Amino acid sequence: MTTVRFLNGLTTIGGNIMEITTATSRVIMDFGMADNGSAADPEILIAEHRLPALKSLFTNPTDHRYQHEAIFISHLHLDHTAALQYLKSDIPVYLSHDSYRLYQSLAASGLAIPLGVNLHAFEYEHHIQIGDLTVTGYASDHDAFGATAFLISDGQHHFGHSGDVRLHGPHVERVQHWMNVFRSLHLDLFMLEATSFSFEPSDNIEFSVPASEDDIQQSFSQLLQTDDRLQVINPYPRNLERLLRFNQTANAYNRPVVWELPYARLLNSFYPEALIHVLASNRLNKQDLASLIPVGLPIIKHEPQRFSLQNSYANLALLTEVKPFMYLHSNGEPLGEYDPRYASLMNFITDNDGELRHLGSSGHATRQALVAIAKTVNAQTTGIWHTFQPETAEKAMQDLDTNILLPAYDATYTF
Ligand SMILES: [Zn+2]
Structure with a gap:
């Protein structure tokens, strides 16, 4: 039995x-x-x-x-x-x-x-x-x-x-x-x-008309071609394939994603052949320097039309340096209104000359x-x-x- x-x-x-x-x-x-x-x-x-x-x-x-x-x-x-x-x-x-x-x-x-x-x-x-x-x-x-x-x-x-x-x-x-x-x-x-x-x-567009992973990249490539503001993305790291696709799309349009170090290391460990840019900092070790391309915040600030930037909630304050920016929420944390951090994120974007766009796809x-x-x-x-x-x-x-x-x-x- x-x-x-x-x-x-x-x-x-x-x-x-x-x-x-x-x-x-x-x-x-x-x-x-x-x-x-x-x-x-x-x-x-x-x-x-x-x-x-x-x-x-x-x-x-x-x-x-x-x-x-x-x-x-x-x-x-x-x-x-x-x-x-x-x-x-x-x-x-x-x-x-x-x-x-x-x-x-x-x-x-x-x-x-x-x-x-x-x-x-x-x-x-x-x-x-x-x-x-x-x-x-x-x-x-x-x-x-x-x-x-x-x-x-x-x-x-x-x-x-x-x-x-x-x-x-x-x-x-x-x-x-x-x-x-x-x-x-x-x-x-x-x-x-x-x-x-x-x-x-009708309450939740994400669950009625599903955007696909392809749709996300299509919208992203459009923005890369038409919007000179810094394109900030917030994806969820466990959706590894989406990270890679963001990286590929941004490279194809010559506006590479500059990743936070943990994300850059994650991508590099799965896709060692990919061209991966990383936010420069003194935390980069020898191996990081051999496999990743460091980009400093000053150059991103100076030429936002040349880059995209991955930003996680913990590092939100950094975006005060790069306004105005386009904030592309792509199922990263905080995921939605049930998370109290979500309201703070929305306020931060408004207060810092950001424009919010949802660029997600439901699982x-x-x-x-x-x-x-x-x-x-x-x-x-x-x-x-x-x-x-x-x-x-x-x-x-x-x-x-x-x-x-x-x-x-x-x-x-x-x-
Ligand atoms: Zn589940």
Whole structure:
């Protein structure tokens, strides 16, 4: 008998964690938090439903209730990984080879905190045996490098996990591939993220008319050609491919992006052949000087039409030196109004002669695309989570040939 339990994230965006167990084996899918957490006691965080109720994993390094067990991470966004910082157990934590490399580079560049956990990388479509459970990761498309969808099997039953996914990104063929594999197995249960059902389409343009990664670069190239003000970009470093594309577009129009040092190092470690400019400072070491092109702030200030500048929120004050500027918000932090820093960012831009433009692309499929995914996968049961509005998603999918499950925390589902 195989059982499924849901440990968190049924009505939040992120923090969604499920556990699949047999008598001897357990896999836990994702290990995030819906908020970024703070250095509080894990027991309090469990009581507040911010950490999953897996107390021994947070308190006991070697208490193994299962002979075979592992945690699998679908991608490196904090809402899927933040609980790892509280992990005390030496339970293996698996992530895709791409995510693993990204994590190593982020940590080495100072863009992620090093985690003292037992990390393992897997190759896409290689089966990983955790006792009598088999887990297979499939490359997917989300706005995080290395994003994965999972298939979990006990030999008789098959469970799918969409991870976070979109159909308007550059790798839609990957999604098509895993959807076809899942479909052919007529899954017992397919867990689908339903972020876009959280918002009224008219309220949030990002979720109704999805801009693609291509659209971002098209708008950016237009600005590079027509606007002489300094073009400031604020992307999210875990969307590594977008960083590279910004770098390429800006180089093509002879207005190279001057990156902050951690971003420049990150890009260089993945794409050593790329021409990467970095903001000059005394923090550049010998290796940086050999692989990056330093540009000083005075020259950027003097000739803004020759450059673009990547700026993260922590270094916002630097923009007082380069006004007027165009501020291109590209899904970097602070991400939106729910973050109190967002209002400060908006005020800062207005007060400093900046003009704000949103140049983002969502990592999440639209409502229609989510219905299409559920329809294509055609599982026996489709479970909805990773959304504020599971009932709205259920309604939109009621005519499909799949049972819709809105999971409950205190239930155990047996197969
Ligand atoms: Zn997520």
